Amino acid sequence: AEHSDRLRRAGVVRSAVDGLPVSVKDLYDVGGDLTRAGSKLLADAPPASADAPAVARLRAAGAVIVGRTHMVEFAFGTTGLNPHYGTPKNPWDRKAGRVPGGSSSGAGVAQAEGMAVMSLGSDTRGSIRLPAALCGVTGWKPTQRRVPREGAFPLSYTLDTVGPLANSVACCAAYDSVLAAEPHAPLPALPVKGLRLLLPKSTLFEELDADVGRALAAALKALAAAGAVISERAVPEFDRQAEYFRLGGFAGAEACAIHRRWQDRRGEYDPRIAKRIVLAARMSAADYVDLGRARAAYIRAVEAAAAPFDALLMPTAPCVAPTIAEVDASDEAYFAWNARFLKNVGVLNFLDGCGVSLPCHEPGAAPVGLSVFGPALADRRVLAAAAAIEGVLRPLV
Numbered sequence: 001a002e003h004s005d006r007l008r009r010a011g012v013v014r015s016a017v018d019g020l021p022v023s024v025k026d027l028y029d030v031g032g033d034l035t036r037a038g039s040k041l042l043a044d045a046p047p048a049s050a051d052a053p054a055v056a057r058l059r060a061a062g063a064v065i066v067g068r069t070h071m072v073e074f075a076f077g078t079t080g081l082n083p084h085y086g087t088p089k090n091p092w093d094r095k096a097g098r099v100p101g102g103s104s105s106g107a108g109v110a111q112a113e114g115m116a117v118m119s120l121g122s123d124t125r126g127s128i129r130l131p132a133a134l135c136g137v138t139g140w141k142p143t144q145r146r147v148p149r150e151g152a153f154p155l156s157y158t159l160d161t162v163g164p165l166a167n168s169v170a171c172c173a174a175y176d177s178v179l180a181a182e183p184h185a186p187l188p189a190l191p192v193k194g195l196r197l198l199l200p201k202s203t204l205f206e207e208l209d210a211d212v213g214r215a216l217a218a219a220l221k222a223l224a225a226a227g228a229v230i231s232e233r234a235v236p237e238f239d240r241q242a243e244y245f246r247l248g249g250f251a252g253a254e255a256c257a258i259h260r261r262w263q264d265r266r267g268e269y270d271p272r273i274a275k276r277i278v279l280a281a282r283m284s285a286a287d288y289v290d291l292g293r294a295r296a297a298y299i300r301a302v303e304a305a306a307a308p309f310d311a312l313l314m315p316t317a318p319c320v321a322p323t324i325a326e327v328d329a330s331d332e333a334y335f336a337w338n339a340r341f342l343k344n345v346g347v348l349n350f351l352d353g354c355g356v357s358l359p360c361h362e363p364g365a366a367p368v369g370l371s372v373f374g375p376a377l378a379d380r381r382v383l384a385a386a387a388a389i390e391g392v393l394r395p396l397v
Helices: 002-009 053-060 105-112 129-135 169-179 210-225 246-268 271-280 285-306 331-351 379-396
Strands: 021-025 064-069 118-122 138-141 162-166 196-201 229-234 311-315 354-359 369-374
Touching: 021 105, 053 064, 053 118, 053 169, 064 105, 105 118, 105 129, 105 162, 118 169, 129 138, 129 331, 129 354, 129 369, 138 169, 162 169, 169 354, 169 379, 196 285, 210 229, 210 311, 210 369, 210 379, 246 271, 246 285, 271 331, 285 331, 311 331, 311 379, 331 369, 354 379, 369 379
Parallel strands: 021 064, 021 118, 196 229, 196 311
Antiparallel strands: 118 162, 138 162, 138 354, 311 369, 354 369
């Protein structure tokens, strides 16, 4: 940080984030440090010999890495629970001991607590956007291919995505440019008046907590009053998640391949993570091929539905953060909450799309996230639309 200050005094600014503190999720290699990925299995692994590309790009931009953040073991869970190293409490209603969301649990907490300007996370099925929503910050999942994933312990080769949690859309956009090695430029101005937004009529809007329903209704009312054109149309593809994520989907099958080297050490895993990996072993090669074909058809259909719009909207999570005790009460409770958290966010990873979760709750209320999303490589347009929406909703948060 002092070096960045000296450079600034000399008229040298390496990037828009030069000298600012960031944290790094514990699945990214940081040269000389141990990468545990939230697991005891890697506690005796050798330190990383080099930075992951995402970390190296942050360093080159002048970012100051202040520490690693906690995570669900091997990133395979959405609640944030980790029986090996403990579960960080959500900064909202800390006395009640609420879950932070996962798998980027520590990133959500660090960002909400102001420990960093940006917290580097990863998103396979909502692992950036869920902690952002539950902890009341902003989280961005870019199009997967834009940011290299090498040097990050994998969960799913098909779905893993590198992205930031930050305090605003503009902050997310600045770090996104660094991570993607693209020139930094202000987001294009996209006024709210006339902004074309789609509410995809589907199960994404069903079984919402009262807090989420109220926050969503207030956000949509504010956007409509500001001149946004909000349309509601059926997108039946979003109702087929049971088909797309059967037996764990891509993540389950690929996690099986990644973890079979340790099949004789399953007793050292979080038992709930081990159970998910074992369940996924039931997927056959033919099932995997069929899933790839189904995904291609899904992407074509959703891209066609999204084409007339600047962005799509949905609640990031259908619920607010429950207590750690509620989630950890039993395996049945854990898997029920995990499934509920996964209800909405996975549609974006399966789409290979991009999206941001914005806070949309009233001050002091339980954090609620509004997702603004779109298809692959619509990143700048989606970020611009999210920035316009944020300008309307910011007085609410």
